[in-house]
Amino acid sequence: MMKKYNYGTAILSGFEYLLEEYPEVFVIGQGLWSPWYVGNSMTDLDKKFGVERIIDTPVSESACTGAAVGASLAGMKPIVVHPRMDFMIYAMDAVVNQAAKWSHMLGGQAHPGLTIRSIINRGGEQGAQHSQALHAWFAHVPGLRVVMPTTVADARDLLIASVLSPDPVMFIDDRWLYDQEDELPAIEEISLIDQKPNISIEGDDITIVSCGHTSLLSRDAANMLESNNISAEVIDVRVLNPFFADDIVSSVRKTRNLLVVDCGTLTAGFSAEIIAKVVENVPNDCLANKPKRLALPDAPAPTSRVLEKDYYIQSEDIVVEVKRILNK
Amino acid sequence: MKNNLLDLSNPEKFHENLDIKGIDKNTLINMLKSMILIRKTEQQLASSRKEGLIGGPVHLGAGQEAIAVGISELLQSSDRVFGAHRSHSHLLALNPDFYKLFAEVLGKETGFSKGMGGSMHLFDQESGFYGSVPIVSGTVPLAVGAAMAARMQETNDIGVAYIGDGAVEEGVVHESFNLSKVHNAPVLFVIENNLFASHMHISLRQPSDMISRFATANNIPYKLLDGNDVCAIYNAAKEQITEMRNGAGPRLIELVTYRHYGHVDWRDDVDVGVARSLDDIENWKARDPISRLSKSMIINEIWTIDEEEIYTKELDALIAESWNKAMSDKYPNMNSTLEYVYAKSNNKTK
CATH class of the missing domain: 3.40.50.970 (Thiamin diphosphate (ThDP)-binding fold, Pyr/PP domains)
Structure with a gap:
């Protein structure tokens, strides 16, 4: 029940x-x-x-x-x-x-x-x-x-x-x-x-990989992108270590585009690991565009509300980034 | 620094015979043999390290044997004992299998930790030795948790944490004292105060040389003794451990001792040790836990020089044989590096 x-x-x-x-x-x-x-x-x-x-x-x-x-x-x-x-x-x-x-x-x-x-x-x-x-x-x-x-x-x-x-x-x-x-x-x-990464939304044009809260944002973004006729595949990592990237690699082989969204800071973040695993494992001519990362700025979280709002990622940011990658 | 230890830290004191009254003959003989076994095992390690036969560091505790031996005589195999970097004695006092220690130090698959740990990472849970690691104070909260578990499991087991005088300079030790007291965890904090942390004398590190002041701060009952008197250690710890098995919370026992070797390997370290002199070492060697017990037993006619000679001769032969066997043992499989990262078994499911 x-x-x-x-x-x-x-x-x-x-x-x-x-x-x-x-x-x-x-x-x-x-x-x-x-x-x-x-x-x-x-x-x-x-x-x-x-x-x-x-x-x-x-x-x-x-x-x-x-x-x-x-x-x-x-x-x-x-x-x-x-x-x-x-x-x-x-x-x-x-x-x-x-x-x-x-x-x-x-x-x-x-x-x-x-x-x-x-x-x-x-x-x-x-x-x-x-x-x-x-x-x-x-x-x-x-x-x-x-x-x-x-x-x-x-x-x-x-x-x-x-x-x-x-x-x-x-x-x-x-x-x-x-x-x-x-x-x-x-x-x-x-x-x-x-337990492996989970394809939470299937799509053909781009693979969006994220974990935790950013997976929720990526799902929202994929729904928004649908009205722009962009079909995004959303993958939720779920288990970061040991990290099994096979399904992510397969997805990118299909969509030929990759955006990684992470709720941690950018440099040496988990987003880098995802991109590295994909780039190492797809054929040379697979990627139609450069893979991109969307993560927090390399700065501690600010307190002031205007700075704080700007610091965190919104679903709209993901939409913009996907369009930029796909030149749409 | 305040010298609160007074004579306890003076190597010219406590050279007299031990008071062996009240401890039965077999216990005394066990303790003497155990101390000799540990000493000779470490002498083998010292000379082999010097010869270059051992690849990694060995932190030798020769001179400190009475502590582990006096405590371990009172333990049961279901107790939970945790050591640190200088833990050969802590393990051998529970399980005298020096062959497995040799194999481990040599990185052989027949060792206590299957050749994955070496001298600094030892394991023998069957005898109650849960593990030793070289991060100073790293296992202290683990011993508290294992003791808390003993209560939840409704056993009378205790946790034992061996702690050096240097380790109390780590913050987590004070968190552990506090946590153990607040949750009434039956853990025995065994302070091996050998007056040195690596090369640094305690006078350069702390405002007092008496570690049990931290027991007072946490309302933990404590005892402070000569760490080279195995009989006094045995008697004091017996009282504390009995209380803990009957429901009492943590206890602390501070034992003042000295190591014959330097911080690591076979050298004296008088050159790198601050306030460590050959005179001190010689005086401390005269305050030796083994010869003091042996002499006291001989005077009381429960042990003879002949018996000791026979025991040590047999032991020497066994140690030599075990060393050679360990030397010819196999190294771990090449896939061991990846094999042991996670447990082999799957989830526990009902």
């Missing part, structure tokens, strides 16, 4: 499912006893499952993430919640040096199967330290699976797949996605290693 969710309540239902079905799952992070921190995505979990399993913590991102790594080595399935990705930078050692490397450097015998839910939460004149989308950093770390759900269904189902994965997973959601609504079927567990 289909049931109506928004992005936040879809995440909430994922949490509820995991906590009901798997006694080894627990949640740790700041703000968990005051769920306004994380929208409607964690409402009343502490009341329903108890404060022993829904653990609000001191202001210690580093120790709490490290503790979750240690608990996972001891057979638990922890989910760490960082209500804002910017603050998680304090936890980089636990993520990069510990979680991502223990399997490899100990000969495949230790598996820190924790999930780190970090949230991109920006806009509203919050400025440089309350705004960052750092998915490209994490996608650069072998051993760390990086997941960015765009759709309501993925918000729930990829959360469950992430937590059930034996590997450490960085699950990145974006507060700008929370208003989406959809009807979802009953939960069916899926395997994270089988």
Whole structure:
């Protein structure tokens, strides 16, 4: 039976499912006893499952993430919640040096199967330290699976797949996605290693690749482009690491044009990885036009509203860029 | 710097025999043999590194054996022990398989970490050794989390975090102390205070040489002892670990010791060590945890010089044989670099 969710309540239902079905799952992070921190995505979990399993913590991102790594080595399935990705930078050692490397450097015998839910939460004149989308950093770390759900269904189902994965997973959601609504079927567990980029809109003239919130913008843009008789194929990356580009390459072979849209900053961003993988793997004469990137300027997020509005990408920007690429 | 450790940091003190009363004979013999085994294993590593047979760095802990041995005697295999860069003793005190350590240090597939870790990344979860890594203080919060998990799993297991005096200069250690106390995690913070972080004496790094001041700051009960007295360590840790198994939260034990070798490899490091002199090293060698226990046991007639000679002779032969075996073992498959990045198994599904 289909049931109506928004992005936040879809995440909430994922949490509820995991906590009901798997006694080894627990949640740790700041703000968990005051769920306004994380929208409607964690409402009343502490009341329903108890404060022993829904653990609000001191202001210690580093120790709490490290503790979750240690608990996972001891057979638990922890989910760490960082209500804002910017603050998680304090936890980089636990993520990069510990979680991502223990399997490899100990000969495949230790598996820190924790999930780190970090949230991109920006806009509203919050400025440089309350705004960052750092998915490209994490996608650069072998051993760390990086997941960015765009759709309501993925918000729930990829959360469950992430937590059930034996590997450490960085699950990145974006507060700008929370208003989406959809009807979802009953939960069916899926395997994270089988998850690939998803063609969310099919088209023939250009391939637009993006992840997270920009995938939503790209879908809007594709709909606008349709009235201009431009048929865009929109691909949502979903899993950034390990990154499987085969379907993106096939799409570009068909459309012969590529635009990558990313909600991170431009230089050394994930957009560069997408273009590189495509350019390396298509035939010499495949591309009809130069591939292009649309990403945030190489600057921290400004606070002042006029600067902030200009800083972030809008669907209209994608429309303009596509027309420019196609000379239309 | 304030010398709050007083005589504990003075190498001319604590040379007398140990008080072995109250510890049974078998435990004493186990502890003595374990310390000798660790010492001789590390001597093999020191000489082989000097000969150029070991490719990577080895951080030797000779002189500090009493700490891991006294603590490990009280542990069960389901406990969760975490080490750091100088962790040969932490592992061998739980599992004396020096052959697997040799193989690991040589990067062979028969090693503790299948040849993927070397000296600085060791693993033997079956004995309770969850892992050691060289990022200073990197495993401290992990031990707290493993201890929190022990409570959630309704076991009486504890977490153990070996922490050097240098590691407490890392911020995450203080977060970990605080978190463990607030969540009543049964983790034993074992402070191996050998007065040096790499080449730097503690007087150049901290305003006091006493690390347990941080236990006071976090309301964590602590003990401060001579780290070269395995009997005192055993007795003190026994009390703390019993309390933790019965539901108490974190405990800290600070043990003052000294390493015979320099920070890394076989050298004395008197030339690069600030305030590290040959005199100090000689004095500390006289405050040796092994000979002090051995002498005390011989005086109390529960051990003899002959027994020790027989044990060490057999051990020497086994170490030589194991070293040669490890030397001839195979290296990991060439695909190991990619093979171990992620878990082999798929999602856990119901």
